Amino acid sequence: MNVFLGISSLLIFPGGLFLVVSGLLYEWADHKMLALLQNRVGPRWFQPFADTLKLLIKEEIIPDGVNPFMFVGLPLVALAGALTAGLYVPLAGLAPTFGFPGDLIVVLYLLSLLTLGIGLAGANSLDRFSLIGATRTLTQVFSYEAPFLLALLGPAMVAGSWQIGKITAYAASHWLILTQPLGFLVALIGLMGKLELPPFDAPEASTEIVSGAMTEYSGRGLAIFNLGRAVELVVGLTLVSAFYLGGLSNPLWFLGKTLVLLLALVGIQSLLTRLRIDQTVGLWWRYGVLLVLVQWLIVILFRGM
Amino acid sequence: MNRLGTMLPDVFRSVFRPPATENYPFVRPEKVERLRGLLKFDPTNCSGCGLCAMDCPAKAIEVTMIDRKTKKFFLTYHTDRCMFCGQCVVTCNKSSLRMSNNEWELASLDKNSFTIYFGDKPDAEPILAGKPEGQPEPVKEG
Amino acid sequence: MPENLAPKRFTIPIGPQHPALKEPGHFQFTVDGEVVTSAYVRLGYAHRGIEKAAEERTWIQNLYLIERICGICSHIHAMAYCLAVESLANVEAPPRAQAIRVLVAELERIHSHFLWIGVSAHEAGFETLFMYSWRDRETVMDLLEGLTGNRVNYSANLLGGVKFDLDQAQMDSIRKGVDFLEERTHHYLDVIMHDSTFLQRTRGIGVMTTAQAEVMGAVGPTARASNVKRDLRVEAPYSAYKTFPVQMALDTRGDLEARFEVRLNELFESFRLIRQILDNLPEGPLVARIPRRIPAGEAVVRLEAPRGEVYYFVKGNGSDKPERLKVRTPTICNLTSVIRLAVGHQLADVPMILAGIDPCFSCNDRMVQVRDAATDSQKMLTWEQLRQHGIDFYRSKAK
Numbered sequence: 001m002n003v004f005l006g007i008s009s010l011l012i013f014p015g016g017l018f019l020v021v022s023g024l025l026y027e028w029a030d031h032k033m034l035a036l037l038q039n040r041v042g043p044r045w046f047q048p049f050a051d052t053l054k055l056l057i058k059e060e061i062i063p064d065g066v067n068p069f070m071f072v073g074l075p076l077v078a079l080a081g082a083l084t085a086g087l088y089v090p091l092a093g094l095a096p097t098f099g100f101p102g103d104l105i106v107v108l109y110l111l112s113l114l115t116l117g118i119g120l121a122g123a124n125s126l127d128r129f130s131l132i133g134a135t136r137t138l139t140q141v142f143s144y145e146a147p148f149l150l151a152l153l154g155p156a157m158v159a160g161s162w163q164i165g166k167i168t169a170y171a172a173s174h175w176l177i178l179t180q181p182l183g184f185l186v187a188l189i190g191l192m193g194k195l196e197l198p199p200f201d202a203p204e205a206s207t208e209i210v211s212g213a214m215t216e217y218s219g220r221g222l223a224i225f226n227l228g229r230a231v232e233l234v235v236g237l238t239l240v241s242a243f244y245l246g247g248l249s250n251p252l253w254f255l256g257k258t259l260v261l262l263l264a265l266v267g268i269q270s271l272l273t274r275l276r277i278d279q280t281v282g283l284w285w286r287y288g289v290l291l292v293l294v295q296w297l298i299v300i301l302f303r304g305m
Numbered sequence: 306m307n308r309l310g311t312m313l314p315d316v317f318r319s320v321f322r323p324p325a326t327e328n329y330p331f332v333r334p335e336k337v338e339r340l341r342g343l344l345k346f347d348p349t350n351c352s353g354c355g356l357c358a359m360d361c362p363a364k365a366i367e368v369t370m371i372d373r374k375t376k377k378f379f380l381t382y383h384t385d386r387c388m389f390c391g392q393c394v395v396t397c398n399k400s401s402l403r404m405s406n407n408e409w410e411l412a413s414l415d416k417n418s419f420t421i422y423f424g425d426k427p428d429a430e431p432i433l434a435g436k437p438e439g440q441p442e443p444v445k446e447g
Numbered sequence: 448m449p450e451n452l453a454p455k456r457f458t459i460p461i462g463p464q465h466p467a468l469k470e471p472g473h474f475q476f477t478v479d480g481e482v483v484t485s486a487y488v489r490l491g492y493a494h495r496g497i498e499k500a501a502e503e504r505t506w507i508q509n510l511y512l513i514e515r516i517c518g519i520c521s522h523i524h525a526m527a528y529c530l531a532v533e534s535l536a537n538v539e540a541p542p543r544a545q546a547i548r549v550l551v552a553e554l555e556r557i558h559s560h561f562l563w564i565g566v567s568a569h570e571a572g573f574e575t576l577f578m579y580s581w582r583d584r585e586t587v588m589d590l591l592e593g594l595t596g597n598r599v600n601y602s603a604n605l606l607g608g609v610k611f612d613l614d615q616a617q618m619d620s621i622r623k624g625v626d627f628l629e630e631r632t633h634h635y636l637d638v639i640m641h642d643s644t645f646l647q648r649t650r651g652i653g654v655m656t657t658a659q660a661e662v663m664g665a666v667g668p669t670a671r672a673s674n675v676k677r678d679l680r681v682e683a684p685y686s687a688y689k690t691f692p693v694q695m696a697l698d699t700r701g702d703l704e705a706r707f708e709v710r711l712n713e714l715f716e717s718f719r720l721i722r723q724i725l726d727n728l729p730e731g732p733l734v735a736r737i738p739r740r741i742p743a744g745e746a747v748v749r750l751e752a753p754r755g756e757v758y759y760f761v762k763g764n765g766s767d768k769p770e771r772l773k774v775r776t777p778t779i780c781n782l783t784s785v786i787r788l789a790v791g792h793q794l795a796d797v798p799m800i801l802a803g804i805d806p807c808f809s810c811n812d813r814m815v816q817v818r819d820a821a822t823d824s825q826k827m828l829t830w831e832q833l834r835q836h837g838i839d840f841y842r843s844k845a846k
Contacts, residue, residue, distance in 0.1 A: 038578040039319040041326045128459050132481075132794065198572055199644060207467040207570045207798050209459075271310035273644040274572020276795040277481070311642040312575045315634075325582045339611065341596040362508040390511045390602045395610055404596070 006097075014091040019083060022092075023230030024048040026237070026262065033266040048230065052223050060219030065126045074124070075217070075224035078117030082231040085110035089238045090168050090247075093254035099165040104156060107164065108149055111194065111235065114228050115141050118203075121225075122213025133212025136277045137203040140193060143281040144200070147288035148190030154183040154295055155243040158303070164242070172247030182295040184244045186288055191236050192265060193284070195229070199272040200280055237261050341389045342409040346380055346423035350399040353378045357393035357402060366393060384411055385419040459794065463492050467570055467798040470808035474785075474801070481793045486786040491815030493808050501772040506532055506606060506741055509769065516774065517810040518599050519562060522555045523752040524774070525604040530685065531746040531761040532606055538737050542687070542729040544608035549687040550724050551595065551603045553717040554621075557628060558587045559753035560710045563805050564635060567707070570798040571648045576638060583631045590624045593617060608734030618725050629718045632711055639707045649703040653788045653800040656701055663783045667755020669804045672709045673701035679751040691723055703803045710805075740767050752777060754805050776810035 009015055027048045035042025062071055088096050088103045096103075115137060122134025156162050158179075159170035177184045193200040204212035211217075214225055241248065241257040248254045275283065327334060344366075355368040365387040371377040394402045413419065459478055463471035471492035477485045497516055501509045514525045526548055533540060540548070561584040568576035588598040594617055595601040595610075603609055639645065655665070660673040670677050678695045680688045696712035698705035743765040750757045755777025762771040781804040789797050818825050828836065 036324065037316045037319055038575055039315070039322065039325045039582060040578060041324045041328075128457055132459070132478075198574070201572070202795065205572065205795065207572070208795055210466060267316070270316050270575045271312055272573075273568075273642070273648055275644065275647070276793060278793070279647055307641050307643040307646060309643050311638040311645075312579070315579055316575065325585075337592050337596075339593065339596040341602075360505070360507050362504065362511040388511065389597070390600075391596065391610065392507065392511065392602075395605060396507075 009097045010087065014094060015083060015087050015097065019086045019091065019231055019234060020227055023227065023232075023234045024052065026233050026258075027230045029259065029262060030233070030266060033263060034270055037266060037270045048226075052227060055218075055223035055226070056220055058219040060221055063125060063127070063216050066124050066216070070120070070124050072221065074117045074121040075221045075228070078114045078121075079224050079228040079231070081110045081113030081117065082228045082235065085235050086231060088164055089235055090164070090242050090254075091234070091238055093248045093251040096165050096168075099163055102162045104152065104162050104164050104167070107235075107239065108152070111232055112141065112145065114232055115194070115196075117228075118213045118225065121217070122215075125213075125216040127216050129209040129211070129215045130213050132209050133203050133215065136209075137196075137213055139277055140196075140200065140203055140280060143284040144190050144193035144288065147186050147284055147292045148194060150289075150292040150296065151183045151186040151190055152239070152243060154180050154292070154299060157296075157299055164239075168242045168247045170247075171243055172249055175244075175246045177244045177246075180244070180295055180299065182291045182298075186292045186295070187240050187244060188261075188264065189268075189288070191240050192268065193280075194236055195233055197265060198269050199275045201274055202277045202280060205274060234258075336407065338406060340404075340406040340409060341391050342405040342407065343384065343411065344382055344387065344393070345403050345405050346382070347401050347403070348380075348423065349401075351378075351380075351397075351401040352399060356396050356398075360392050360396045361387075362390060362392065363388050380423040382421045382423065383419060384421060385416075461797065461801075467801065468808075469566065470806075472806070472808045474797075476789060476794065476797060478794055481795070483789050483792055483794060483797060486789045488782055488786055489815065490808065490812055492812070494812040494814055498772050498774065501769055503768065505767045506739070506769060509772070510604060510606065511602065513772075513774075514600050514602060517776070517807055519559045519807060520555065520752045520754065520757070520776075520810065521600045522551050522603060523750055523757055525602075526552060526686070527748050527750045527757055527759040528761070528772075529604045529606055530750070531748040531759050532741060532763075533735075533737065534746040534748065535744050535761060535763050536737050536741050538607055538735050540608045540686075540735055541731045541733065542690070543731040544733050544735075545687040546691070546724050546728055547609045547611075547613060547733075548604065549691065550613075550721060551591070551601060551609075553721050553724075554587055554591055554594075555601075556717050556753045557714055558584060558591070559805075560714055561587065561628075563710065563753075563802075564639075564707070567799065567802040568645075570802045571645065573645055576635070576645075580631075580635060583628060586624050586627055590621055593620060605734055607737040608732070610733075612733055613725075613728065621721065621725060625718050625721055629715070632714045632718075636708070636711045639704070639711065646704065648796075648799060649707060652703045652792065652796050653803055654700070654702045655784055655788055659787070660701070660784070663787065664780045665755075665784050665804075666777045666780045667752070667805075668696075668706060668709045668713065669755065669781050669784065671696060672698045672705035674699045677756070679749055679756055683749065685748070685750060687724070690729075691720055691727075693720055703799060706803050740765060741769075754778060754807060754810075755780060776807065778804065778807050778811040779813075782806070782811075 012018060025045070025048075028043060028045055031047070032042040062068055085107045087098050088107045090096050119134045119137040119141070122130040122137065125131070155167050155171060155176050158174070158176070159167040161167060161170075196203055204214065209215070214222060217225060237258040238248065238254070241261045245257045245261065248257060353368060353370060358364075358366045358368050363386045365383045367381040367383075368378055369381065371379065389404070391404060394404060457478065459476045461474040461476065462468050463473050473489040473492070475487040475489075476483045497512060501512055504512060510525055510528060513528045514521045516524050529540070561580050565577040565580040565584070568574070568580065591601055592598045594613070595603045603611070639649075655663075655669075655673045657674045660670045660675045665673070665675065666677060674697055676695060676697065678693075679685070680693050681695050684692065693716050696709045696716060698709050741763045743763050745760070745762045748759045748761075750759075757777060758775040760771070760773040761769060764770040785801055785804060785806075789800055792800065816825055
């Protein structure tokens with residue numbers, strides 16, 4: 001029975017199928033909200049599904065000179081990383097399916113696996129655009145990863161545990177957005193960096209390097225990368241809203257809080273220009289790290305008192 | 306003084322307003338008086354001079370004479386060649402041509418619907434039967 | 448993979464198909480990491496042979512061919528052609544027609560600059576400004592549709608005058624539209640000058656000094672942003688600009704931000720001019736009579752398009768068809784500046800620098816001779832030979 005429950009939660013709910021479908025729906029919500037803020041209509045609800053379906057039925061062209069195993073395998077690795085990360089976060093307001101002390105680090109690593117997969121895929125191709133996209137992806141990972149991790153460790157520090165389930169339970173009674181506002185800010189902006197949303201979309205700046213690391217991908221590989229990013233959107237939103245917005249105790253709170261957070265993300269997206277990669281690095285290593293260190297200092301001082 | 310988020314007033318206002326996009330097939334756009342749509346021909350005053358055909362930059366009008374003496378002729382108008390410039394309307398000094406302002410949705414799946422004949426079509430059948438398809442003919446001057 | 452092991456200096460092709468370009472053109476940038484070290488441009492992808500086609504059509508038919516050289520500056524091309532032909536025939540369009548021509552030209556300038564703000568913002572990644580400026584551009588396109596009958600390719604000109612008149616309802620709607628657009632232009636100027644993230648992409652990028660601008664022969668707002676006092680409406684007024692003068696919009700800094708500000712300040716001049724024309728529209732006929740056979744001679748006309756100086760040379764030989772028509776559009780003058788300025792900048796700035804000159808590749812295309820690098824010879828192929836060459840090439844590749 002336990003095995004059956006484990007497999008069904010891995011494949012259908014709340015992981016697997018449910019995660020993929022909700023990822024695509026959140027992607028639609030992102031595009032639709034952005035369109036409404038820009039005074040236009042935006043896509044209909046089934047647009048991401050239609051896109052994925054269309055990509056899956058198209059021919060996948062494997063370009064000359066790449067390592068075919070890596071070319072076909074990297075999207076799968078990336079999607080697997082994102083889906084696995086979903087098993088440890090409180091999706092749909094339920095308790096995480098699996099949990100163990102220290103799984104916060106594992107989840108963040110699995111999410112980075114997605115970005116690393118994209119970067120490696122770009123370095124694998126011989127195309128100039130892919131190489132530049134890969135360089136930018138990896139540079140960006142080096143810049144936002146540390147502040148983002150530190151911002152998520154702030155709640156871990158006050159909760160006294162590095163297990164997501166326990167931190168969420170602690171956060172349910174303490175609204176950490178009020179007590180750690182700087183950490184929340186860094187976590188929010190860090191989430192935008194992780195998801196490569198504008199203004200941090202230099203790695204796939206379509207007006208400069210076509211599609212960055214994913215330029216050579218078409219058909220199934222591209223569909224899987226897109227699914228991976230949609231899943232990353234949900235998992236990232238869940239994580240940040242669980243920590244800072246007072247825990248996710250039931251599905252209704254889950255929907256409400258993640259959508260409010262998404263609205264904040266979309267609002268910031270619509271107001272800022274894309275940053276150049278050197279400006280991104282400068283921003284993170286100057287202001288991002290500074291803010292989160294100040295936040296940590298405050299937390300430590302308060303706990304000491 | 307540099308600020309962040311200068312487009313905020315626009316973005317904020319858009320939350321309370323409907324989108325600026327016209328929901329086209331369900332909402333008809335406003336009527337524009339001077340829109341240059343499909344060409345309309347009024348044969349009452351037409352003298353068959355053929356200046357409109359000569360001036361057309363796209364060779365979209367052909368004037369074919371049936372009988373010079375009784376002034377019987379007809380006009381062939383190729384919608385797919387027309388660029389809706391309006392030169393023929395200006396050239397005609399008998400005001401026989403005008404451009405409709407509500408017929409502008411001209412897409413069609415049938416190629417034959419792109420050729421419109423104005424004038425005495427029954428008399429023209431024998432001449433049309435003898436003409437090769439799709440070639441612009443020069444105006445038959447007497 | 449030897450390419451990845453080689454020193455990190457390789458060429459990035461921008462175009463002919465690239466999301467940064469709205470029309471095909473080929474730029475090759477050699478980059479070292481992210482810094483551009485050299486640049487090279489090749490045109491010829493949108494060449495349609497219009498100058499030759501113009502020799503086979505009558506003077507009246509050519510009016511509509513010329514209009515379609517470019518979609519954004521179509522009225523200016525048609526106006527230049529009309530002025531050249533009228534000068535050959537020694538006919539002058541009546542003052543009311545000239546005022547209406549200038550009115551439509553200024554409305555077109557407004558439309559072009561709004562389009563350009565949107566496209567540049569899109570290149571920078573500022574999608575919101577793109578969407579809002581294009582939404583406001585719909586206002587001026589609706590005005591032009593109400594006035595002329597079409598949103599693009601207005602066909603407002605006739606040889607000898609204009610096709611239509613302005614009535615009171617039109618004038619009211621133009622005034623209302625212009626008021627709305629002026630308010631929006633103030634807002635966009637505020638955004639351009641004060642938005643920190645946008646300024647990070649435009650301030651100090653692509654700086655062109657006055658001396659450089661003069662040597663490279665830049666024209667239009669690109670040159671005026673570097674304090675080169677070049678504006679044909681002021682230096683050599685034509686048509687109704689003699690009665691309704693304008694002032695130049697200048698800026699001394701020469702970077703991308705300056706180019707944005709110059710174009711937006713030009714818009715304020717256009718709004719003022721439109722109101723002035725509407726208040727003082729001269730009475731009179733709309734068309735002057737012009738013969739079908741234009742007398743022989745040569746005429747040169749220079750006009751100020753939204754992008755700079757447009758130069759037309761028309762030669763007639765007494766028949767009803769022109770003998771030679773030559774068009775030189777402003778983007779060709781400004782392209783050299785892109786190649787020189789891009790060196791030393793980051794790759795991410797290159798689309799912005801390209802968008803900063805407001806390129807219009809359809810206008811400026813030329814026939815390009817491509818020579819074989821090894822033997823420095825060239826081949827001439829007929830259409831059939833070219834088709835066959837393509838079929839054979841891909842067949843041999845598939846083997």
